[in-house]
Amino acid sequence: MFGDMIRQKSFGVSVIIFAVLLFAPSFLPRFYIYFLAVIFVTVLLAMSLNLCVGHGMIFQFHHGVFYGVGAYTAGLLLAKTSLPWWIAFLAGPLAAAFAGLLIGIFCIRLNRLYFGMLQISLGSLIWAIAFRWYDLTGGDDGIHGIPIPDFIASTTSSYYFVLIVLGICLVLMYLILKSPFGSTLEAIRDNPERCAAVGIHVRRHQLKAIVIATFFGGVAGVLFVVVEGSIFPDLLFWVLSLEIFIMCLLGGWFTFAGPILGAVIIVSLRTFVGMIQNIGPIENVGEYWTLIMGVILILLIFFLPEGIMGYNYRQLFRSRAKYASESQVE
Amino acid sequence: MLRVEDLHKSFDEFKAVNGAHLTVEKGQLVAVIGPNGAGKTTLFNLITGQLKPNNGKILLNDEDISKLPPHVICRKGIARSFQIANVFHRLSVFRNVQVSVLSQQKLSDKLFQPAARLVVDETHRILESVGLLDRKMDVAGSLSHGDKRILEIAIALGNEPKLLILDEPTAGMSPEETATTMALIQRLAADEDLTILFCEHDMEVVFGTAQSIMVMQQGHSIIQDDPEIVRQNVEVQQAYLGDE
Numbered sequence: 001m002f003g004d005m006i007r008q009k010s011f012g013v014s015v016i017i018f019a020v021l022l023f024a025p026s027f028l029p030r031f032y033i034y035f036l037a038v039i040f041v042t043v044l045l046a047m048s049l050n051l052c053v054g055h056g057m058i059f060q061f062h063h064g065v066f067y068g069v070g071a072y073t074a075g076l077l078l079a080k081t082s083l084p085w086w087i088a089f090l091a092g093p094l095a096a097a098f099a100g101l102l103i104g105i106f107c108i109r110l111n112r113l114y115f116g117m118l119q120i121s122l123g124s125l126i127w128a129i130a131f132r133w134y135d136l137t138g139g140d141d142g143i144h145g146i147p148i149p150d151f152i153a154s155t156t157s158s159y160y161f162v163l164i165v166l167g168i169c170l171v172l173m174y175l176i177l178k179s180p181f182g183s184t185l186e187a188i189r190d191n192p193e194r195c196a197a198v199g200i201h202v203r204r205h206q207l208k209a210i211v212i213a214t215f216f217g218g219v220a221g222v223l224f225v226v227v228e229g230s231i232f233p234d235l236l237f238w239v240l241s242l243e244i245f246i247m248c249l250l251g252g253w254f255t256f257a258g259p260i261l262g263a264v265i266i267v268s269l270r271t272f273v274g275m276i277q278n279i280g281p282i283e284n285v286g287e288y289w290t291l292i293m294g295v296i297l298i299l300l301i302f303f304l305p306e307g308i309m310g311y312n313y314r315q316l317f318r319s320r321a322k323y324a325s326e327s328q329v330e
Numbered sequence: 331m332l333r334v335e336d337l338h339k340s341f342d343e344f345k346a347v348n349g350a351h352l353t354v355e356k357g358q359l360v361a362v363i364g365p366n367g368a369g370k371t372t373l374f375n376l377i378t379g380q381l382k383p384n385n386g387k388i389l390l391n392d393e394d395i396s397k398l399p400p401h402v403i404c405r406k407g408i409a410r411s412f413q414i415a416n417v418f419h420r421l422s423v424f425r426n427v428q429v430s431v432l433s434q435q436k437l438s439d440k441l442f443q444p445a446a447r448l449v450v451d452e453t454h455r456i457l458e459s460v461g462l463l464d465r466k467m468d469v470a471g472s473l474s475h476g477d478k479r480i481l482e483i484a485i486a487l488g489n490e491p492k493l494l495i496l497d498e499p500t501a502g503m504s505p506e507e508t509a510t511t512m513a514l515i516q517r518l519a520a521d522e523d524l525t526i527l528f529c530e531h532d533m534e535v536v537f538g539t540a541q542s543i544m545v546m547q548q549g550h551s552i553i554q555d556d557p558e559i560v561r562q563n564v565e566v567q568q569a570y571l572g573d574e
Binding site for chain 1: 378379380399400401404405409410412416417418419420421425426428429430432433434437438439440441442443444445446448485486488489
């Protein structure tokens with residue numbers, strides 16, 4: 001009953017937010033429209049990662065790779081071939097999901113931390129390819145000025161495209177998480193041993209979750225190309241993977257919408273801290289962005305281990321939890 | 331139905347199970363007893379595939395299941411509970427049981443159907459039969475220890491097992507809870523036509539309910555027989571009952 005209420009309220013809130021965002025281009029300056037589009041892309045990326053991290057407790061430490069694979073696939077097909085745009089847009093997520101499957105097959109045999117470490121190594125291989133293969137990828141310069149189809153080439157039209165794709169993906173993710181597949185994935189998160197004992201092939205189920213998550217990560221990569229019109233190796237670098245991991249933790253990794261909040265906060269901080277030039281005698285404050293990130297992470301671990309939205313949820317149910325711990329005393 | 335023949339399992343140098351024999355006939359309520367560290371839990375973990383034996387056979391209806399992984403063994407009709415309350419602590423009581431019902435009906439992979447509307451009746455029926463229906467919306471982690479143990483049995487029932495294995499179902503329970511739980515187990519055995527294998531510390535509980543008792547000591551089985559014969563056995567009295 002409680003759950004129903006929260007859900008209805010949050011459903012109303014999201015409809016209102018979506019409606020406001022639909023009209024945003026008519027009253028916001030161009031920079032902020034671009035800025036919102038960047039946030040949308042990052043939101044989708046963080047949400048796709050959280051399918052693994054928050055709902056599956058699969059420590060996908062290098063999710064950025066799949067974002068990059070999606071972006072590079074779409075970007076290269078648009079820039080170097082004359083294939084229609086929609087093939088490039090479809091190929092991005094599919095390539096990402098395929099990479100997710102390949103890397104997943106190796107990693108899924110390992111547990112938790114070791115899973116993450118192997119994934120960082122294998123992911124870094126892909127980064128190295130993008131970084132070194134000058135003829136194809138443009139190396140560390142990347143490729144700029146990728147031809148984007150006319151109907152989504154302007155700032156406003158790309159904004160709408162990204163917003164609509166994000167909306168569709170969020171609805172799909174919500175449905176997946178509420179489906180038997182998602183329910184079982186969360187059960188594996190809570191207790192893999194018990195899940196195996198009720199007849200669930202735990203590793204195969206987790207692998208499917210990785211493929212789904214990397215597919216959505218690839219969609220985010222394609223959207224990045226739409227917004228920026230360029231690709232570069234930083235998209236596959238582990239620093240980005242760490243950043244989106246923190247977004248999930250910060251927003252609340254056991255909640256559905258937590259990563260949205262986390263992505264909004266981190267991208268906003270990164271952008272606006274990056275714009276600050278000098279504060280008094282300190283020069284180039286923006287360059288210390290990673291320092292601020294580190295402080296956020298430390299505070300997070302100590303004070304909000306389940307993220308911002310995880311914390312609110314706890315407060316709501318505190319009375320019930322208290323009752324339960326009292327009744328446990330024998 | 332289930333036959334364990336000369337089973338061995340060692341961890342490094344320690345022989346946890348060292349020549350265990352066990353027979354479970356269809357419809358029986360079988361107990362395994364033995365002092366702490368006798369290898370009861372290890373034996374159960376071997377049967378349900380959490381551990382792999384070094385030697386010996388585990389035959390389910392004459393098929394050797396000793397090398398199969400847990401989820402396959404479960405599909406063959408053996409469900410279990412664990413000694414430590416082993417539930418999905420962030421999920422509601424309802425979803426805890428639903429996970430195993432979904433798995434049983436091979437629906438776990440469905441992607442775009444709302445789980446909330448699937449197998450609701452089956453899940454409710456199980457929750458009602460164990461008496462947890464009124465707590466179905468509570469988060470499993472918030473249940474009392476006794477209720478978590480009951481929930482564990484409910485999760486196992488979701489698999490519609492032919493053989494239900496319970497590892498110390500009443501461990502850590504108050505005397506009243508123990509009585510209720512044993513009554514529940516006996517009722518399940520009768521109503522659902524279940525074969526049940528369990529291990530227990532409490533001698534009264536075991537001799538009051540089991541139809542056949544296997545006694546373990548230091549990893550090997552001493553005897554398996556009717557409760558009265560086991561009670562008379564000299565070796566058992568020395569090994570176990572004499573200490574009481």
